[in-house]
Amino acid sequence: MIPLMARVLAYRCSLCAGEYEPADVFYTCPRDGGNVEAVLDLEPLRKRGPRFGREPSLWRYLPLLPLADPGAEGTSFRAPGWTPLYRLPRLGERLGLQSFWLKDESTNPTASFKDRASAVVVARALEIGAGVVAAASTGNAGAALAGMAAARGVPAVIFAPRTAPPAKIAQLLIYGARVVLVDGSYDQAFKLSLEACRRYGWYCRNTGVNPFTLEGKKTAAFEIWEHIREGRLAHGTERPLSVFVSVGDGNIISGLHRGFKDLLSLGWLERSPRLFGVQAEGSAAVAAAFRRGGEEILPVRARTLADSICVDLPRDGVRALRAAVQTGGAYLTVSDGQILAAIAELGRAGIFAEPAAAAAYAGLEAACRQGMLSGEDPVLVLSTGSGLKDVQAARRAVAEAPVSEPSLEAIEKLLPGELKRRMRDD
C-alpha cells in the first residue's frame, strides 16, 4: 500500500546545499543560517500518478505533504486552501490582457493566505507533541497560527509589532493566543520571538525559520496546477502563465516555486509558470537584489502602508529571488499611492483586498505599463488577504461618503447627473 504522505529524506540548506538527517524539530542551517527545505521521497507518488481526493481544501494534497492525516474533519482547521478563482474581464480589458484571473485567498478561515502555512505547522506540532506554538508576525501569520491552533486546542504565543492593524490584533486576542505587542518593528519582534522559543522550547512557526511553512504554501501552486488541468486557467510551454504575488519575507513566492518544482520533478508539469514578485517601494530588499544581480540581500529601513510586506530583512529572500530568476519572471516595485489605487480598482471589480494583497495587482499594472507582458500572456494575480484586515487603509483608498439630511431634496443636490437620468428612465 502506498502511504498517504511524502516521507522526509533529509533537510537541505538553500545556501550551502548541506543535507541534514530528518529530525522532529529542524529550523535553519546550523552552518550558515540558510533557509532549509524538506527533501521529500516523491517516488511512490510518481508511480501512483496525479490522483487526489475531492476535499475542497489544501488537505487534498496530503500525499504531497510530509504529514500523516491530521484528522479533525469538519473543523475550521480542515478548511484552508481551495480558494476561488475569478475571471475579471473588465480589469483584463483595461490592462490590455486577453486572459486575466485572480485567486482570492481572503476566503481562508482567518482571511489570509497564511492559513495554508499555519495549518500545516499546527499539524506538525501535534505530530511531534509540541506543547506550545509561537510566531512573530506583522499580523496575518500570527492570526492564522492563533486561529489554527485554537481549532485544535494548542496554546499559541504571538509576537506582533504594536503598530499592526487593529483588526489583526483583535483576531489574535479573539482566537485566545498569548499576545505580546512589541514596541518596535516586525524585525525586532522576530528576533525576540526566536529568543523566547529557544528559552522556553516552543515550536517556532516563524517565516523562513520553520521549513513546514513552505510545505503549506506550496499547496497554492498545486491548486493553480489543478485549475490548469481543468482548463480553467491557460498555461502552455509557449505561453506560460504569469503569476503575480506580493513579497515581504518571500516565503509565499518561494512556496509557489517549490510547489511547481515538485510538480516538474513528478513529471506532471512541463514548465513552471513565471513568477513575478511585487514589493512596496519602501520595502524592496529582494527587488533591489534582483536589479543588482547576484544573490546578496541587503536589509532596508522598511516603510510602507502595506504592513504585511513591511520587512527590513526578508527571511526567505534568496529563495524568493530565485523564484523569479529561475522561472523567467521578474521583480517590480510599487508606491503606496499605487497600492491604494489598486485597492479601489479591485474593489470596483468586486474584490476587497488588503494593501499587501492589492500590491500584487499594482505590480501587474506596472508590468503592463512597462511592456513586460504581451496581451496574449495569460496572467494570474494572487490576492493574499482580505480588505477587512485593514479598514483604515481601505478608507484612504476612496473618497469619503457625503452625509445627507434624510430628505429626497437633499440627495437630489448630492447625486451625480448620470445616476439621476437612469432613475427617471426606469
Ligand SMILES: *Cc1c(COP(=O)(O)O)cnc(C)c1O
Ligand atoms: C505575509 C503576506 C504577504 C507576503 O508574504 P511573504 O511570505 O512575507 O513574502 C503578502 N500578502 C499578505 C496579505 C500577507 O499576509
Ligand SMILES: [Zn+2]
Ligand atoms: Zn547551509
